[in-house]
Amino acid sequence: MGMNWKSLAAAAALSIAATGALAQGKTLRIVMHSDLKILDPIWTTAYIVRNHGYMVYDTLFATDADGQIKPQMVDKYDVSADQLTHTMTLRDGLLWHDGAPVTAEDCVASIKRWAAKDAMGQKMMTFVDSIASPDAKTIVIKLKSPTGLVLAGLGKPSSNVPFMMPKRVAETDPNTQISDFTGSGPFMFKRDEWKPGDKTVYVKFDKYKPRAEPPSSLAGGKVVNVDRVEWRAISDQQQAVNALLAGEIDIIEAPTHDLLPLLKADKNVTLYDWNPLGNQYTLRPNATQKPFDNPKVREALWYAFNQKDFLDATIGNPDYYKECKAMFICGTPLETNRGLEDKLTSNFAKARELLKEGGYDGTPIVLLHSTDLAVLTNLAPVAKSLMEKAGFKVDMQSMDWQTVVARRVKKDPANAGGWHAMLTSWVSADILNPVAAAFFNASCDKAPFGWPCDEKMEKLRDDYARATDPAKQKEIAAEVQQRAAEITTHINLGQWYQPGAHRPNVSGWLKAPAPVFWNISLK
Amino acid sequence: MIAYVLRRVLATIPVMLVVAVFVFLMLRLSPADPAAIIAGDSATTEQVAEIRSRLGLDQPILSQFVIWFGKLARGDLGESFFFKKSIVELIGERIEPTLSLAFVTIVLAVAIAIPLGVLAAYRQGSWVDRIVMGFSVLGFSVPVFVIGYLLIYLFAIKLGWLPVQGYQRIAQGVGGWLERLILPALTLSVIYVALVARMTRTSLLEVLSEDYIRTARAKGQIELKVLFRHALKNAAVPIVTVVGLGVALLIGGVVVTESVYTIPGLGRLTVDAVLARDYPVIQAVILLFSFVYVLINLLIDLSYTLFDPRIRY
Structure with a gap:
């Protein structure tokens, strides 16, 4: 019997040690405003799904801190003199999470799926004559008459965001949820670790090629400085605050306003207005x-x-x-x-x-x-x-x-x-x-x-x-x-305005219309 | 005995049928629309209607019931409106935390409550008895979430001995599993300790006045043996009933406790599904809970034969 207890204690000690080892990687632990239940950011406009989209997918264009739309996956962007032909060339080295190269054909299918669902996309399509991919890196949008909606639409910062997906995924009926979550964004979604009501896990996509420019809101270089991001589903706001105060999580995206004084009073917590537009x-x-x-x-x-x-x-x-x-x-x-x-x-x-x-x-x-x-x-x-x-x-x-x-x-x-x-x-x-x-x-x-x-x-x-x-x-x-x-x-x-709250070990949280977690470093 | 068990098992079928019809109708008649929730703020009426059609919610209620029940009869609980996961998979993921919480809670409650109840009965009218009974009244009266927050404040925030929230699967280590279950199980066990301690005291007091207890004492049995071997065994039937019913009560308790402590169990799943109006998940979880309730009642009835040889089925 004595041996049994000793064995049990040893096993428990080993398991605790193993858990500690798992936690040694740079893991950013965040409580988002809601639990992630749906995984298709085109199928729904829910903000939590949009935020998931920014983790996993990339966009052709993105809005910077000055509200200007800048190329993101796009390297060169040309508009013809008559403003009827928009030509976009993809950057070199863009890869899907399964290792396949991102092609213009993938992007054309993604634009079409987004435009079938999004109100701005639908409006844009009333001006579009054709969208084509003459080669693997070039997207050509031909218009029937000029419009400012091509850039405004493809660089749209919030729901529905025109996220790029592989052609096989983007060809899913827009009214049916996708079931393949391959993206080309800075993080990979860990489907096997996704436990609705518990946590959503992303890991750094090592082969992601960030732009050379410094990050600016949703635009610029998306450099990931952590190995893993976990969205913890803590539905009780008071508990989320308790967990932050106890150091069990690093960030709360949106603590309720009545709890802000409690957070403000703690020297280990910083309130941060990550969304200046509010x-x-x-x-x-x-x-x-x-x-x-x-x-x-x-x-x-x-x-x-x-x-x-x-x-x-x-x-x-x-x-x-x-x-x-x-x-x-x-x-x-x-x-x-x-x-x-x-x-x-x-x-x-x-x-x-x-x-x-x-x-x-x-x-x-x-x-x-x-x-x-x-x-x-x-x-x-x-x-x-x-x-x-x-x-x-x-x-x-x-x-x-x-x-x-x-x-x-x-x-x-x-x-x-x-x-x-x-x-x-x-x-x-x-x-x-x-x-x-x-x-x-x-x-x-x-x-x-x-x-x-x-x-x-x-x-x-x-x-x-x-x-x-x-x-x-x-x-x-x-x-x-x-x-x-x-x-x-x-x-x-x-x-x-809804400030977020973070612990002192967190730095580099970008100001943007949606919460994004590239550029963040953990001490 | 076997014929009795079979009869009881067969009797669960109409009970489950009534539960299925009732839950289905309650949900369909409630003022909610999962399609509107999924579609979001910017959706047009057409988009909401499209989603409603995809989910089959535009069909007459009777057709929806026939489709759902047909699948259920084939053992197919369906798929969540939201999660893009089968309900069997969802329940499979959530069952371990709930079972763990229920197990630790019951073990903790029985381990604390029965000695307390025995002590209170043995020292009837003394200050020990009054403290135990006072605690029982308090245990019944204070809501679970208040106890939860108080324990968190003391043990997790002030003393930093235990984590504030979360759950660790047993496969990842028994130490972490237990560490994260102590506070929620303590929180949830308070009401059961109160319930079982009271029942143990009352039941034991009746038995302690029986002739055979006096005989046991007269034969020179030590008091501990009198209490636990002779009295407690004969007082066990009502105590087991209360413990068993407590397991059923636990279903309500885990909903609150799992929400407070962020434990991804069936209680949280129920709350999330209700808030999102995820009809297939709500239906499946309530059916499961009902089945567990019926099963526990059967087990309680069967357990009587262990404590009282006079009971035969």
Whole structure:
């Protein structure tokens, strides 16, 4: 018996030693904002899947820290004088994770799959005559008429990102999830170690050839300084903070705002604003339901609201929010206040006047209230209070976020399972121009939930798609914003920022619209 | 005996059938749409409808049930809407942490609760009895997550003796496996210690007043033997019942405990599946839990024959 105990103790000691040895490699341990459940970044727009995409896949172009689109997998990029032929030559030495070379044929198939799913890609394809790969390294896109969407689309920073995949994978139906996860990005996905609800593992792709330029946001050289990255699925935010404080993890991508003071007080933790563009709160009215089918009634919302009340109630600390009327985000090339100068000031008298003009009959407004996501929970009560001060009757219905998601796609009458208004938040990188920002889509039934219907808006968005000159694009974007203010496709309720938190052993975390983990070093 | 076991096993079939119908209907009638969740914020109505069609959610509920049940009858639990993994594979990955947690919890609970219960009964009315009973009331009253956070604060953050969260598979080393299970098992065992200690005390008090205990004492048996050999064995039937039902109760407990301690077990899988409205996974896990519940009840009934020779099936 004594021998048995000794053997057991020896085995336990050996196993502990073995575990220690495993941990000696440079492993970056991160708690992301959610667990990774889906692995196809074209099939869904979920941000966690986009982040997975940035680990595993590479892009032809990428957005740098100044918002400029730069070549990434592309070496040379030429546009013909008539702007109808775009020629891209791939860099030398690009390899898939299985060792095969990346070819132009792979990229053509990838562009086609992305464009079948992504709203901006679909718009781009309306200008495209053909996409071809005359040789293994050259991609040629021929257009029917000039557009600025080729670069803007292929360098799109957020969902859906046009990630490049091998042809055999990219030929998967865009509405079916891929099952082969071979990429050419700086990390390889470890399918055998992926345990949903536990962890997602990536290892450094040794044969990845980074660009020579220094990294800048999503562009530049993607140099990996760690051997392995583990995304740990800790769903409880308090536990994620505990694990960071105890040194069991290195980074939390998005700790909730109420826990930031706890992190700030610890000398071993640094708060880091990795996404300077932040996020934007938004109210979406349902334009198909009375009384919001009347633009005057929707317009009253602009005058009822002010951004500060929403931001104070949700974020609280002014260090992490900014009042900003620009629908295309403050600090970006398309920033403007056009059409919104007198709005978002809680001018209740003006709101009441508009309700009267619109013939509002006191129909209760069904406002969907999400109760389980900390950054959204307090939005609806503030909206209710301000709307009631403006003369609306409000029926705020509380539910979990996934029920809001299910409910908002229903076109049923508001009093029979439908809705009038809901609140959400956008990652700013998704709404930087009128084509990418889904809520400007006013193509009636083909628009996302809320279904605004406006020919003028659609014409302006087409004009934007056709424009190739940045000054012209800026002017059209301002007109789009003005039109959005007139017909109230949606209402922007302020920008907010989500810092990450890391331990002192972490350095080199890049500022970018999506969290990326190349360039990070571990001490 | 064999005929009884067979009858009981056959009786589980209608129970599982009712559970299957009930779970299926509850999920389909709830206001949720997995397709809208998968599609994301930017999706158009057409895209959501396309996904719904791919998942078969646009078909009438009866057709969906027939398809699902047909597969189930062939032993095919289906595939997760989200994970692109078969449910059998998902459950296979998650079963070890849950079984480990349940095993360590039950062992810990029984090892602590029975001596405490015996002690409280033996010293009935004394300060020991009052402390044990006070602890029992506390154990019932304090929610699992509160106990969890308190233990984490003390043992993981302040003292740094144990890890805050996570799970290590037993194949990677018994030491690490046990190290990561101590806090969650302690957390989860508090309520069972309270339950089993109370039941042991009550049951033992009844037995201790029996004539044969007096006879055993009169024959000069030492008190330890009287308590554990004569009294405890005869008090075992209700205690075993409570321990067995405790295993069933554990199912609810692991959901919370696995979430607090980030243990990738069936409890976490259930929570994740419910939040994501992953219907096939929810259906499979609830069926599994129901089956385990029925099985445990059968095992409890059969175990009575071990403690009481008068019971025959």
